[in-house]
Amino acid sequence: MINRFTEFYRLLLGLFEKYYWIFFAAGALVLAFYCFRCLDVQYVDSWDEARHGVNAYEMIQNGDYIQHTYNYRVDDWNLKPSISYWGIVLGFKLFGYSVFGLRFTSAFSYLLAGIACALFARRYSKETSLLVLGFFCANERPLSAHLARAGDADSIYLLFFTLAMLAMLSVKKNHKNVYLCGLMFSLAFLTKSWHAGMIMAIGGICLLANGEMLRFKKKEWGGFLLSVFVPLLLWFGWRFTKDGLFFLKNMIKVDLLARTGSANFEGHQFPFSFYYDMVFGAEGFIYRWQLLICVVGILCGLLYMWRKKAWNRILLEQGGGILLWFLLPFLGFSAIGTKLIWYCYPCTVPLALGAAAILGGLIRLPLAGEEKDVTESEGEKSSENDGRKTEQKCGQFSGIRTLVGITATVASFVLVVIYMKNAYFHVIREAHGDPFQLFIRESVSRDASYAGEKAYVYVPGEDPAAIGDWEQNMLFVAEISGDFHCRDGGIEAFLSEKGDAVLYVDRLDYEQNIEKFQGVEVLCENAEYILLGH
Template sequence: MQHIINFVTDRVGSLRRDLAVLTVIFGTAFFQFLGKFPLMEPDEGRYSEIPREMLERGDFVTPMLNYVKYFEKPPLHYWLNALSMKLFGENEFATRFPGALCGLLTVLFTYYAARKLFGRREGVMAALILGSATGFLVQGRINLTDMTLTFCMTATIGCFLLATRPEEPCKGRFYYLFYFFSALAFLAKGLIGFVLPGGIIFLYLLFSKRWVLLKEMRLFTGMILLLLVAVPWPLLASLRNPEFFNFFFIHEHFTRFLTKVHGRYQPLWFFVPILLLTMLPWSFFVPHALVRTWRERKNQGGDQVLYIIIWALFIFLFFSKSNSKLIPYILPVFPPLAMLVGLLFSKVFDGEALPRKTGILLAAVLCIVGCGAIAYPFVDTRPYASVAGGAALGIAFIGEGLLAFVFARRGDSQRFFITLTVGGLLLSLVAPHAVFPAMSLKKASSRELCRMVRTVAGPDTAVVSVGYEQGFPFYAGRRVIIAGGMGELEFGAKIGDQSAWFMEHEKLPELWESGRHIVALIKPNDLEWLQTKIKTPVRVLGKDSRKLLVTNR
């Protein structure tokens, strides 16, 4: 225990050693058993199939999903996934590797930035807080575009802050990195790669009155670098696809933000409980950290703290105002909040009082959550965790809560901090084994059934997905016919003649009786309906807990 405490509390230590230790700790947490479970529907199937098709077609400009144009996201995450597949093969590990790597790099950059700004101890604590926030680790292990954005956004906003330090000897380098990563953030998620850093920097200059920074920002050469990185892809995409500009820039940015067209509307306060849950156990200390650092914004070095506060609040409020909300959108808020909470605990280590009431409340909540995790498999008829998995999670939560309670009552801030860090990491190690097997029964792609298509279907076989399962083309390695709704493929399905690949659910019996060899992935209730409409018997090739693979021969 003392070695751990020394690692956290020491003011002096090697940068390389710290990076190595943090890489081992969080590399294990992010990458352990990364390829063990099937792709989760719908996001992982989508973000695995698009880069697979890029590799197959040799076209890295026009993203396509099930072989129709798909312009909802920029291509950086697809490019990273395609590169990963080229290195590791077309498998789950390869598709999740880039997101996990971006999660790890975000932790390491947060350490580096906090160390340069405040000191070695604050850097280590910020990294440990960010990396042990269970929601951050869990989402980093899922194939999503949001963790790629989070790393690019953290590097963008962090590099600008590092460049503004009066004593910084590498100002030019950090300013150019700021422009470079801003361009990458655009390629990761669109215009917010410019909007969020721009808004944060404007508010910082406004409140700090450091307008002089505009003269040292390398605006001319920096903008050239930004444009050289950001512009080629949308320019090429527009030249090759006349419909790209309106859909990508207007529909997917302004319409998504200002309207409820995407069906993802949530109330203004939606991200408050989301942040509370996903940043456990550290979220309980965010209000203390914000209040404390706001009071010290006029002290020496206060401009840096003011910048971090604006960084966190602007992104949080921006996504809260949006009419399109999903849980991962909140990820870019984690790094600045981790820095602020790290500053709070560093001061506590120096003698300030530990917020005992908050610590005791947190301990109670952890124990209650633990009891709920144990009871959950018995309450839900189709739980996302097995009985053993719920018990494992529950014991981890309760153990963390009891130790946190003891150390909070004693005012032992060092052991309290270590308990929360180790507890968060332990939960990240337990959660995949506790939750994913049961979740696979409800949310995962029908991996083994889809893979069977490679052996049972010939080149002329009509492979049908009754209701679109996005992992189906990835595992089958080919295009599939969609029967029963286009979903988010509607835009691409209307470009060119796609009539052979999309059909109404009611047309399935006609295709089945056409004499063509059919292989279909279908739900049991849809199969019962189909059997009442056809004469050609159904042969079941395989089944899992949710679906069946059937053929008419």
């Protein structure tokens, strides 16, 4: 009975592996659904997302793709190089000036990172590969804020970080992969600045620990240095033509020294345990289960190799690399002064890869025991009595492996489905638009007679005291919708404007100031907001 059940389970695994690419394509499509579904919901975050959007939009309008501006003034608030802005520019070129265009490259980068990681995981098993795609779909934190579905730098940075780590783990197989590792570091730096230092630290430690760094030839060192420095020097030379060393000095002074050394530089002071408490140990997310799987799997694997005195060097090097990929950013970003939740997002990738590799190995356990059982059975058939004992023993081992494999399969399925469901309902189904941003989009088109004029606003925002000033998300939507040139000052500044201008005002304030608006034309209105022009 046990043997029949084992054979049936092996048959199912065989069918999965035979039609693996069909399952893989289906998994990739589901991940794409999680990336792009409701991506154009009209709510733009007022911080990095809106700021990046304005910078990218004005790059196109100014014809200047190296120096950032905000509201057409030179902007050194973000102090990041240019690749993330170019990604948004690409989205605008492909899909027009829209929220979807703003976020397209981020969503596509996350999709590529998931597919690349899943393809890499095939070296462990096909089951591991598919589990990686499932874990990327269940990765609620990066899907919900500041990464996969947001128009800022982090998703593109995550893609380059992931590709660099996958290349690093493949250097022993082919030394040319170190060139890819160096190039991805360089591109990550040109996306997220000093955060990319984690790539160099992890790669350096791993390649030194496994001895590969000491085996590099002069030609390989030269190719690696070229892959790192050529993109950096090309960008720096272009940027130098705009403001000399000013931008680079501020990158060092503010983005590196101030943000890493001062917890109160921007008010982001949190304890060392911040990332564990908010992400990896928090209830409601998949990460604590992935952590448990990895910890138990590592301990059991080390114990098994110690008892058998059979240390698998390849497994230790791969596992150590993945472990360092998680630990170094986690501990490093926990130790620095400024803590923001998205700094730890790159740690979710090795955690998913490690947990998938362990579960994938357990799922395939019945297949791994086939040859061993046969060898043991033939070697011990010295007598009829011994043969019966061996057959019974092999049957017991086979049954245990099958039970472990089925348990791992069910646990993997339940884990992925539950947290994919959570991510879908918490991220995609709960996506909602902002009424004022929606009104701006509906009130003007880029070919309207009043498009491109000066625009004022008198609508309550996140800061009630700042009414009359354009918040970043309002300004972004106004620029992409009507190519408006936004000015602060509210009602009084609008009324004193000598030339053509428009004013966005909420209905309550319009009615309270209706006497001031004599002779002002109502261009568009709904139940909450009014667009005025003169």
